[in-house]
Amino acid sequence: MQQRKHINRMLGIAALAMLFGGSSVYAQSTGTTSAQGSGSSSAQAGSGSSSASAAAKGSNGSVSKADQRMMKNLAEANFAEIETGKLALQKSQNDQVKAYAQKMIDDHTQAQKELEQLAQQKGVTLPTETDMKHKAAAKALSALEGEKFDKMYMNQVGVRDHKNTHQLLTKAQKDAKDPDLKALAAKMTPTVDGHLTMAQEHTGKKGGSSSGSSGSSGSDKSGGSSASGSGSSSGSK
Template sequence: MQNKNTLKGLLAVSAVAAMFTAVGVHAQTAAVSQTPSQTGTSSTPGKQNTSGKTTREGTIDNTNSTGMENRANQTGAAGMTGHGAAGMLGQSSTSSSMGASGAGQAAAGAPASGAKLSASDEKAVKDMAMADMAEVETGKLALSKSQNADVKAFAQQMVDDHGQALSKVQALAQARGVTLPTELDAKHKAMSAKLEKLSGDAFDKAYMAGAGVKDHKDTKAKLTSDAKKIKDPDVKALADQHMPVVEQHLKSAQQMHMAKSGTTSGK
């Protein structure tokens, strides 16, 4: 009887020991499962788990945060690129529109091509062209033949001023389809032929009296007469630009002709 009781006691002790052993194994297994996974993770503290393995909390994390960040960056970059391209295209379209508008405004300010001038307006344009051509021609002749410093200075001014004026007349004539004379008329050809034969004091006197005084008086008279009949605003503006230049040249020529009397003193 006593032996049976002893055997029961030993069996009870063995059962308790086995139970504690099982509890210890379970606890160890749980501890192991709570240890952070080392596969594919960084040893750096605070680094996110990007492997999709068991996390520190013991749950399965199938989200690759690095991949999400990369995708987010790519999406953002694509969005910015698309927005930038659209913005640049929009600006280009706007610039093109502005350029086209500016070109239209520039064209509007230019003489209307193809708009035929009246007979009186066409005559005024041709008169201005002939006057400018004659002054440039005789001015170049004086620069090559005269020995008088004042006469040469006046001749240079004629070449410069009337050369610029002639360019404006030619531009207007081209826009309006007006055919300008390509050579001097009979009166100016005769004057040039006469000057060609002279030299020294005789040349200076004839040049200042003819091309200087007489030609500018005639040009002023024609401009005044033509202005009364001009209808086209562009032709009128061109005539208005000519008048003060012609008047200034006439005044200078008259003063030189009276003071120098065509001498070649060079003073």
């Protein structure tokens, strides 16, 4: 009788142990599954957030090829103006010409700084010097002396190139896809037109800033930097 009671007691203890043991295993299993599910959801959410952020970042600063060309043309024209301005300070004996040349250096240096700031924001790499046509024109200009130099400088750099640059800036305001480039072109235009007016007054060649020239920069490729046969097409201000 006592042996039977002892057996029943042992069976009861074993049953309780199994009951509590199963609950513990179930709780641990449930906790693990929940943690894994939560972690997976968080990871997926984080991944989605990162992808959205990357996409947004990638869309910022994207500039069309045509807009990049316009920016590069303006940079080349700025460098050409600065280079020929320094040349005029060295070679000219005319105070008016020298004063004009200094203004070209000052204004185009400032214009280039603003253009470089915009390019940096947009991820656009600008040239660090003018193009070959400008270099060739500057070389031809450097071979002249006295009044011949002054006349060539004011006609080519002062008048013709500023007409070309005016056309480039007008095109940028009309056709550029990037609103910041449009705004910069609009800001530069009055300064370019002012330079043109000064040159026209000096040379006696009156005329609107939008009038064409033999070196008109109508194409995107040459832009404001092309002045066929002319010295340098001055850039933006």
